[in-house]
Amino acid sequence: MKNLSVNISISPDLYSKNPESSDLGKKIVCRSIEMITDLGFEAFTFKKLGVSIGSNESSIYRYFESKHALLVYLINWYWSWIEYKLVFANNNLSSPHDRLNNAIHLFTEPVEKDDEYLFINEFLLNKIIISESVKAYYTKDVDTENEKGFYKTYKRVVQRVSDTILEINPGFKFPHMLISTVIEGAHHQRYFSKHLPALTDVEEGENSIVQFYTDLVRKSILK
Amino acid sequence: MKNLSVNISISPDLYSKNPESSDLGKKIVCRSIEMITDLGFEAFTFKKLGVSIGSNESSIYRYFESKHALLVYLINWYWSWIEYKLVFANNNLSSPHDRLNNAIHLFTEPVEKDDEYLFINEFLLNKIIISESVKAYYTKDVDTENEKGFYKTYKRVVQRVSDTILEINPGFKFPHMLISTVIEGAHHQRYFSKHLPALTDVEEGENSIVQFYTDLVRKSILK
DNA sequence: AATATATAATAGTATTACTATTAAATAAAA
DNA sequence: TTTTATTTAATAGTAATACTATTATATATT
16 A cells, blocks of 8 residues: 555645655655654744755745645645545445444544655644644634635535435434534544643543544434 | 622733733733734734833733733633633532533633623633634643643633533543533634534524534433 | 756845843832 | 832844745756
8 A cells, every 4th residue: 555645636726836746845745744743833944844854945935835835735635635545444335324433433543653655644644633733724814715725625524424424314403513523622632632631531542532422423413 | 790800810820910910911911802803813913912002012021921821811811701600600500400501501602792891801802712722722832831720720610510510420431521522612613604614504693503512412421 | 059947045034022121110218 | 308129111132933036056948
């Protein structure tokens, strides 16, 4: 399962120059993932990234117009990857219960280290999604950016799973709300378990987050 | 119900000089709430605040060591206020179901404009909680700040309601997780309904957020 | 070989968050 | 009242940040 990057295609609206089109571009994406996990998004700068990859700050601006744009790119890459895994896992599954279950697991389970893609470390990327992704859409520019399609991959994933919920219970009134609650909630709980344990009930190594949200969804959509 | 500020007391760890101790301090808090709602937390600066209240940037640093510290102060004020309302509403209510229901309403209902406190606009403060509060604890310094008690008011409110859940179902394993999911979730859904409607099912003016989370909690804690 | 184009580096700018130092106002003590 | 102490505020900075205009270099095309 190596170099399947052909499956992940990112809309040209999300970069100035396609980072997959050059070695430098790939280095930018690859190293930025490592640096954002290490430093946090606030302390991460294009200057530091440039030094680290032996390139210049301004060269990075050829690929992304701002560090915010780079974060948005990473988030869309992540959701494309999740969508791919979701479609793959649910291929030929007729039972909507099974398909929903796969989705919940994908949203709530920790991401394992692997080398599916050459220049993207999904394990670290998942950490970024957990700790930094809210910063991408809690901005004053959210409306214009939403119009430009900055959040469409995430929205598409939510839509897919909402459809599955409606297959199970066509009368359920809040499928999108339930799914976005689960996704955002699972990220929060992972973060809380590490940094603000008083806000959660997770013990190290347990899979209570998966258990909690699986249960929550099952009970919520009961007719 | 005017000037009950005697009920809201903020830990001295959360400011350098108590803003309630002087006119300038009150102006700082009052105006910062207005400016953060208008500009967003990123574009808000002490410089701009200074100009707006006819004072100097450096004078504001006497009260708060950074704009981050000011945000943390506001968040703690908000949760003290919520806690006060919670205790007040649940006074002499013996039924844990009723008490839980009051809490869920307090967490999910929109905050109305009123003049309960002289220099704090709770309506705007609630907007800040919805749009900016995640920025306070998604920081690299979260662990040291947590030790300093920066998030204790929020944690105390979650603890209170978790206790109520355990009164209803002592075997329920995830009370903190459920409550923090509801609180964070409700904030997300309010924000989504305005800016990213594809992630929710809320129609303008409806109270579906209250309905959704009330239902969610009820079904979740069933024995 | 000449021209065009893609790519990267230099050297900047305005702004930001924050601070060290000085000045002025106020209160307390002699 | 005068002196001393203390609280409060303003001046004038700093280092760092996010970003850009311009120039240089490499590569490809004619």
